[in-house]
Amino acid sequence: MTTDPNEGANTLEMMINMGPQHPSTHGVFRMVLHLDGERVVRVEPHIGYLHRGSEKLSEGESYAQVITLFDRLDYVSNFNNELVFCMAAEKLMSIDVPERAQYIRVILCELNRIASHLLYYGTYGLDTGAITPILYSFRERERIQNLFEAVSGARMMHNFIRIGGLKQDVPEDFRERMDRLLPQLRQGIDECDRLLSHSEIFLARTRGIARISAEDAIRWGMTGPALRASGVLEDVRVTEPYQVYDRFDFDIPAGTMGDCWDRYYVPLEEMRQSLRIIQQAMEQMPDGPVMTTMRRIARPPKGEVYVQAENPRGAIGVYLVSDGSEKPYRVKVRPPSFCNLQALPYLMRDAYVADAVVILGSLDIILGEVDR
Amino acid sequence: MFGNLKGLLMTFKTTLRKPVTAQYPKERLPIEPRRMGFPMLMWDKNVGEPYCTACMVCIRECPTQCMSANMKDNPLQAEGKSARRKIVESFEINIGRCILCGICVDVCNFDAIEMSYETELSTFVRNGRRMDLRELLERGTGWQEQSGWKPKKERQPAKRGPEAEAKVEEPT
Ligand code: SF4
Ligand code: SF4
Numbered sequence: 001m002t003t004d005p006n007e008g009a010n011t012l013e014m015m016i017n018m019g020p021q022h023p024s025t026h027g028v029f030r031m032v033l034h035l036d037g038e039r040v041v042r043v044e045p046h047i048g049y050l051h052r053g054s055e056k057l058s059e060g061e062s063y064a065q066v067i068t069l070f071d072r073l074d075y076v077s078n079f080n081n082e083l084v085f086c087m088a089a090e091k092l093m094s095i096d097v098p099e100r101a102q103y104i105r106v107i108l109c110e111l112n113r114i115a116s117h118l119l120y121y122g123t124y125g126l127d128t129g130a131i132t133p134i135l136y137s138f139r140e141r142e143r144i145q146n147l148f149e150a151v152s153g154a155r156m157m158h159n160f161i162r163i164g165g166l167k168q169d170v171p172e173d174f175r176e177r178m179d180r181l182l183p184q185l186r187q188g189i190d191e192c193d194r195l196l197s198h199s200e201i202f203l204a205r206t207r208g209i210a211r212i213s214a215e216d217a218i219r220w221g222m223t224g225p226a227l228r229a230s231g232v233l234e235d236v237r238v239t240e241p242y243q244v245y246d247r248f249d250f251d252i253p254a255g256t257m258g259d260c261w262d263r264y265y266v267p268l269e270e271m272r273q274s275l276r277i278i279q280q281a282m283e284q285m286p287d288g289p290v291m292t293t294m295r296r297i298a299r300p301p302k303g304e305v306y307v308q309a310e311n312p313r314g315a316i317g318v319y320l321v322s323d324g325s326e327k328p329y330r331v332k333v334r335p336p337s338f339c340n341l342q343a344l345p346y347l348m349r350d351a352y353v354a355d356a357v358v359i360l361g362s363l364d365i366i367l368g369e370v371d372r
Numbered sequence: 373m374f375g376n377l378k379g380l381l382m383t384f385k386t387t388l389r390k391p392v393t394a395q396y397p398k399e400r401l402p403i404e405p406r407r408m409g410f411p412m413l414m415w416d417k418n419v420g421e422p423y424c425t426a427c428m429v430c431i432r433e434c435p436t437q438c439m440s441a442n443m444k445d446n447p448l449q450a451e452g453k454s455a456r457r458k459i460v461e462s463f464e465i466n467i468g469r470c471i472l473c474g475i476c477v478d479v480c481n482f483d484a485i486e487m488s489y490e491t492e493l494s495t496f497v498r499n500g501r502r503m504d505l506r507e508l509l510e511r512g513t514g515w516q517e518q519s520g521w522k523p524k525k526e527r528q529p530a531k532r533g534p535e536a537e538a539k540v541e542e543p544t
Contacts, residue, residue: 065435068473132383139392146401153408153487159473167478171406195382198375296479 013041016353020049024127024357027367031344031360035353043348043356045341050371058331063089063163063298066328071157073333074369076119079105079112080311082161085331087242088307088320089163092300101165101290102243107178107281108151108160110274114185115144116312117267118192120364124264125196127361128205133196140188143181150177163298165291178282182275189271197265206260210347210359213258220343223336224314225266226363230258236310247284248277260362267312267364299326313337313364333372337365405519408472408487410503411465412511414521419454421446422509423523424484426460430476438469439476463508467493467501483523488515 019030028049034042054073058066070081083105090097097105118137125133145155151170152158160167196202212220217230227234235252237245253269255262300322308317314336321330340363347359394401414423426443444461448454476485488511495501503511515521 061435062433064433064475064478068435068471068475132379136386142392146404149407150404151406153404153406153474154472157471157473159475167474168406191382191386195379199379200373200375203375 018356020046024361025367026123026361026365027370029360029365029367029370031356033348033353033356038352038354040348040351040353040356043345045344047338047341047367047370050367052372054372055331055333058328060327062326063300063328066331067161067163068157068159071159072368073335073372074116074311074313074316074337074366075156076366077112077116077312078156078158079108079161080309081316082158083109083243084307084309084311084316084318085320086161086163087309088305088318089298089300091305091307092303092320092322093163093294093298095164095292095294097165097243098289098292099244099286100169100288103281103285104166104170104290105161106243106245106248107278107285108148110278110281111144111147113274113312114189114271115141115148117271118144118189120267120312121192121196121264124361124364125202127357128202130196130199130202133192136188136192136195140185140192143184143188147177147181150174162291164294165289169290175282178278182279182282186272186275189268189275193268197268203261205355205358206264206362208257209260209355210351210362211257211259212343212347216346217258217343220346221339222314222343223339224311225270226263226314226340226343228252229255229262229266231256236308236315240308242307242309244281245277248280250274250276260358263362263364297326299324308334311336313366313369314340333369335369335372337363337367338370341365341370403489407489407491408474409490410467410470410472410488410511411476411485411508412488412490412503412515413460413463413505413508414484414486414516414523415509415513419448419456421448421454421456422460422484422505423482424460424463424480425456425458425482426463427458427482429479429481430485433475433479435473435475436469436471438466440464460505463505465503465508467503483525486512486515486521488512489518 014035016033016035017030018033019025020028030046032044032046033040054069058069061069067082067085070085071078073081118141122134122137148158149155152160212230214230214232217227218232231254233252233254238252250273253266253273255266302322302324304321306317306319308315316336317334319332320328323329344360344363348356351359416423426441428441431439431441441463442461443458446454446456446459449457474487477487490511493501
């Protein structure tokens, strides 16, 4: 007669703290995982470790100074963040930005998108246990950072886009540099793709993990590559074009299954589309001024606007209220990573604890933006 | 199996390439002309005094409030050597707080402040890193020579760019 040694034993869920110093949380993010054996029963995300009060700080800074705060929201796609705030202020002040400035903005934003997706590609490789990809992606990213340094003077935190245009025109050798950079990037992205995407080990870790259907993704308020991975063709650049995006011909890559692999592959494909946009923008870019004539100190009239734009991580929205003074009355940011993160408990249900990192990584969160 | 091999082939090809890494403290990346390091003050060689008149505009506009300055009557103006009525007496930048945003350079009406190429922050001093007027000017003079800097008046009028296009109004 055999007896079950656990008979009568009272088993409880196990609680594991992951983070805030866990390397795969891409910043300081804490998850409390409730486990039943190897399965995740429940996950409680804890945010706020990187809270700097950017929204509140913005109320005490002049419009030009707020741009420096926006640089630090999503700190790997600085140009995109600067742009959305400047767009909000410009809309409030009804400023028309010179065409050349708009083209340069688009080029820089798309390059920044590539740089940001390359970072995601590399760190996602790390999350799934592959160390080599980050070396490849950073090699390519470094080329972009070098160009940014030549254009704006800083590798990150550029403070280059201004309300009404740009701080400066691009340097004289910009075109030659771009002609050199674009083929290198194209090749680099292909290499990155070949290195990881179809590796059996990587596929086994990501294919079919944490699937989310299109309806659910929309219901959870996801945007950006994470939403498009579920097959929803939604991109602010296309549905609500801003700047000069309506003049370019590019596709919106979308996934079919909405699993981790799709969420990984959509950004990779987006980089190629970004290259297409940059190529077209370089060809169409007109000459002319890069800054409108305006008062040096921006003082928008009383009113409120909501502006959205497509960041690498999804749709960023800025709600800006002005009381007519030189400081904004209220700045509210709708950060894409924060909204994508909401779906985490849903994605994690019944996952294995070993996949927790893979699922979190696939959402591509940046904590500077989640916590603000 | 095939996908793995494809990836391995990629890494194998890369082993034959030249490395792109720079061995940092020994090797440095080339300095871009626009590189923004810590701010420093410019020295007017023609007169022999700083450009800065301690007008406090940059201090008001700095997002981190990391600067402070004092003004005094310019002794050289009394002697008739300089057109500046007021001149900087003391100036301090807390480098530990500076976020290298370049706003101070943008707002200065006297070409007095520029961003250097210097970005290395570490020191043996624990309590912040402050640069006083003497140090700022020393760095500024060195940088002026290194980069061939000229005040805006003496520069070729830029074909495009905000200097040429934007009508600059006095900040209110
Ligand atoms: S650096 Fe320029 S803006 Fe700042 S106090 Fe001196 S003169 Fe004024
Ligand atoms: S660069 Fe920015 S933070 Fe630094 S002193 Fe100038 S205005 Fe202040």
